[in-house]
Amino acid sequence: MAEPTAAIPKIRIQGLTKSFGAKHVLRGLDLDIAEAESVVVIGGSGTGKSVLIKCITGLMDADGGTVEIDGADVLKMTPAEQHGMMNRFGLLFQAGALFDSLSVLENVAFGLVEAQGVPRAKANKMALDFMAQVGLEPSVGAMYPAEISVGMRKRASLARTIATHPDVVFFDEPTTGLDPIMGDIIDELIVKCVKELKITALTITHDMDSARRVGDRIAMLYDGKIIWQGPTSEIDNSGNPYVHQFINGLEEGPIELVTRRA
Numbered sequence: 001m002a003e004p005t006a007a008i009p010k011i012r013i014q015g016l017t018k019s020f021g022a023k024h025v026l027r028g029l030d031l032d033i034a035e036a037e038s039v040v041v042i043g044g045s046g047t048g049k050s051v052l053i054k055c056i057t058g059l060m061d062a063d064g065g066t067v068e069i070d071g072a073d074v075l076k077m078t079p080a081e082q083h084g085m086m087n088r089f090g091l092l093f094q095a096g097a098l099f100d101s102l103s104v105l106e107n108v109a110f111g112l113v114e115a116q117g118v119p120r121a122k123a124n125k126m127a128l129d130f131m132a133q134v135g136l137e138p139s140v141g142a143m144y145p146a147e148i149s150v151g152m153r154k155r156a157s158l159a160r161t162i163a164t165h166p167d168v169v170f171f172d173e174p175t176t177g178l179d180p181i182m183g184d185i186i187d188e189l190i191v192k193c194v195k196e197l198k199i200t201a202l203t204i205t206h207d208m209d210s211a212r213r214v215g216d217r218i219a220m221l222y223d224g225k226i227i228w229q230g231p232t233s234e235i236d237n238s239g240n241p242y243v244h245q246f247i248n249g250l251e252e253g254p255i256e257l258v259t260r261r262a
């Protein structure tokens, strides 16, 4: 695999297309993400944000285009190569997706034991360190997901995601279901972990407060393409009427509302 250089983005997506029957969700999407950069993709419900993450991570097959990680085209890899690539990815989904039958400690240690073959005792010790990084006391380790709050579950999911030292982490609506204060705390933890561990991060959300907190750069998905992207500090002066309407939650504007899921 090619060595990443300054000229090669960590993730380069070009001309990505994905349709479901007659519904063309991604219509030639281009997006570059630099190493250790945090990019947030915003867009309304049903615009294809989740489909984008699924196509990049191989959870869904794209119809066309390229997805390069460190210059290697993921869509052309063999299943074994794709599997190897997946092990370098971390995914944090909306629901957190902790295993209900495992304790918090076992959940956080899961990838270390199962994917990386770290001996159980060492993995448990490492898991406690990762729990501490996201503000979870050691005593929480013995509890089960059903016994802890939604905010604690998010913290545990984040600890589990970073425990395996992924190169790239995908965050799918990280603050959905959290109250504003807990959303703020989780965003801060995401930023802290991503910056300290120099992880490349792609977050999808329609929560603008969260997008502003988490993103170095924001890209807006509309009609299957990235229609605007720029530094987070520039989004209020984007000069793009679609972005203006979306970030201000305005009813009037050029955005065609998706009123039903195809």
Ligand SMILES: Nc1ncnc2c1ncn2[C@@H]1O[C@H](COP(=O)(O)OP(=O)(O)OP(=O)(O)O)[C@@H](O)[C@H]1O
Binding pocket: 020, 023, 025, 043, 044, 045, 046, 047, 048, 049, 050, 051, 052, 206, 261, 262
């Ligand atoms: N497996 C699938 N089969 C058919 N259609 C699908 C499938 N997955 C997604 N879609 C359609 O693709 C479109 C984009 O869906 P997606 O979940 O990516 O939207 P989103 O931007 O993530 O929305 P939200 O913010 O509401 O989660 C929707 O119209 C959806 O119905």
